[in-house]
Amino acid sequence: MDSSLIGIGFSLLAALGFGVSAxxxxxxLAHISFTLGTFVSVVASMLFIGTIAALTDFSALFSVSxxxxxxxxxxxxxxxxxxxxxxxxxxxRLGVARAAPIVGATPLVAAVLAILVYQEAxxxxxxLGVTTVVIGIVIILREQG
Amino acid sequence: xxxxxxxGYFFSAAAAVSYGTSQVISRTVVREMASPLVTSAFSLIFGxxxxxxxxxxxxxxxxxxxxxxxxxxxxILFVGSxxxxxxxxxxxxxxxxxxxxxxVSPVTAxxxxxxxxxxxxxxxxxERVTWRILVGALLVVGGVVMITLSQV
Numbered sequence: 001m002d003s004s005l006i007g008i009g010f011s012l013l014a015a016l017g018f019g020v021s022a023x024x025x026x027x028x029l030a031h032i033s034f035t036l037g038t039f040v041s042v043v044a045s046m047l048f049i050g051t052i053a054a055l056t057d058f059s060a061l062f063s064v065s066x067x068x069x070x071x072x073x074x075x076x077x078x079x080x081x082x083x084x085x086x087x088x089x090x091x092x093r094l095g096v097a098r099a100a101p102i103v104g105a106t107p108l109v110a111a112v113l114a115i116l117v118y119q120e121a122x123x124x125x126x127x128l129g130v131t132t133v134v135i136g137i138v139i140i141l142r143e144q145g
Numbered sequence: 146x147x148x149x150x151x152x153g154y155f156f157s158a159a160a161a162v163s164y165g166t167s168q169v170i171s172r173t174v175v176r177e178m179a180s181p182l183v184t185s186a187f188s189l190i191f192g193x194x195x196x197x198x199x200x201x202x203x204x205x206x207x208x209x210x211x212x213x214x215x216x217x218x219x220x221i222l223f224v225g226s227x228x229x230x231x232x233x234x235x236x237x238x239x240x241x242x243x244x245x246x247x248x249v250s251p252v253t254a255x256x257x258x259x260x261x262x263x264x265x266x267x268x269x270x271x272e273r274v275t276w277r278i279l280v281g282a283l284l285v286v287g288g289v290v291m292i293t294l295s296q297v
Contacts, residue, residue: 007245015252017234046186046193078163087164096264101282126291126296
């Protein structure tokens, strides 16, 4: 089989995983708060990814530098303590259908930061992408239903 | 825009800013310091520690006070959410071993459409997916694909 097809298969599985993850939050919020829910979901993600990392690259887990640990702490704070907590709070307030596309616009933030921090060039395709994302978000914001 | 929805838009945008900032930082970390899975595993451990520190009083009270079957159902759904997110991260990195980022990132970026499709199928009793939301989501995903392709 073509290796690209396997890559596409894994990418579709990734999209399905992220999609299912968001959809399970909504009914879960009927039973527990978003704070406890976020904590439980991060524990589950940690056990899952920790196990996969241990099975595939066990020695690497014990060879990280102190500088790397400091960056991991920053990433943990941004991605899981803040990002996931805010996302679940957004789902609690808006529902999945509105919150998921707004959070899905993450690459827009990353692109803007990359331009500001790394002085990356602003190409026509990037400008068109940014404009399209902004129009999409405005349409969602204007939805009254 | 209805005022009651404003906090929800604020928190969703705050999540996008948090995730976006971490994406920019993780590019350097993954390139120079550790593999993506090791980075994710350690980041999750630190994220859990921060969450516990932030939410310590609230979490302890909730765990003590609400020990009912309803809570158990909620915990199961959030465990499912966490595992599904873990599958997403692992599958994305596996995809990158088999195909270039120009293929993997755009395909992975369709996840909001997957979420909207599943919401329409399974959560109709909780929320309604309108045509305007679907069109907005399609434009966001299309724009994200363009942004991703412009950076590789």
